[in-house]
Amino acid sequence: MSTPLLQVSNLGKSFGGVKAVDGISFDLHAGELLALIGPNGAGKTTTFNMVNGQLPAGQGSILLNGQELVGRAPRAIWRLGVGRTFQIAETFASLTVVENVQMALLSHDGRLFSMWRSASAYKRDEALALLEQVGMAAQADRPCSELAYGDVKRVELAIAMANSPKLLLMDEPTAGMAPRERNALMALTKQLVVDRGMAVLFTEHSMDVVFAYADRMIVLARGRLIAQGKPLEIRDHPKVQEVYFGSGKTFEKIAQKSAEISGVTGETA
């Protein structure tokens, strides 16, 4: 297999006496969707925030294409190609769909925000091409505030793409979405991963999404990495069963449901 895009080794972070992340190691390859799962307080957000530099790592190493990310500022990490999806802020909701993507392109190119007034034509074609990739070109000139929730999520993906990330971090991408919308968004994400050769690391509480779309999963519990592998391997993993035991979710049911949703069984959802 090729050299991993991301190599995380012995990564850790403590808050006071709590080892939020306790020496975890994993790899992520270009073209791969990797889910980071685990019960509440497992250390998912802390891991995410160390990868994008928002939180300094307490120990360990995070290599992106062989370059050390630990010790770099968030913006430097972003410049190296680690993107994340952001919710469209209130202030930008009044802008049109295409203007939001143009703003992201301005930011990527390092242009000053104040240029915007005279730059409403800035890379409009490029912005439209990104919207085309997420199926939103037809709604380019509508204000974001008018869009359906699922469509806003598509625009947020286009915004994240403006930086041409090699690795995209998505924190609970489908939170608050109905099942059908969830699947549409994840199918789109998967398409972008394949088309652009990008890698995605995402956290997700919705197990049906994870089982249907993740190429691989890593499972955290109390800061430790307790299992990693393909969804079916994880489903049958005794430690994972143990951690989730009592949560009311049995992996068998979830895996069956996701197979139905993604059409693996040939049945319609």
Ligand SMILES: Nc1ncnc2c1ncn2[C@@H]1O[C@H](COP(=O)(O)OP(=O)(O)OP(=O)(O)O)[C@@H](O)[C@H]1O
């Ligand atoms: N800034 C902080 N200060 C102190 N403790 C923290 C801080 N951030 C996280 N923790 C603790 O670290 C542990 C891991 O938290 P983290 O938010 O990374 O978990 P998580 O897996 O993302 O949980 P959730 O699914 O609930 O979002 C928890 O015990 C949490 O209370």
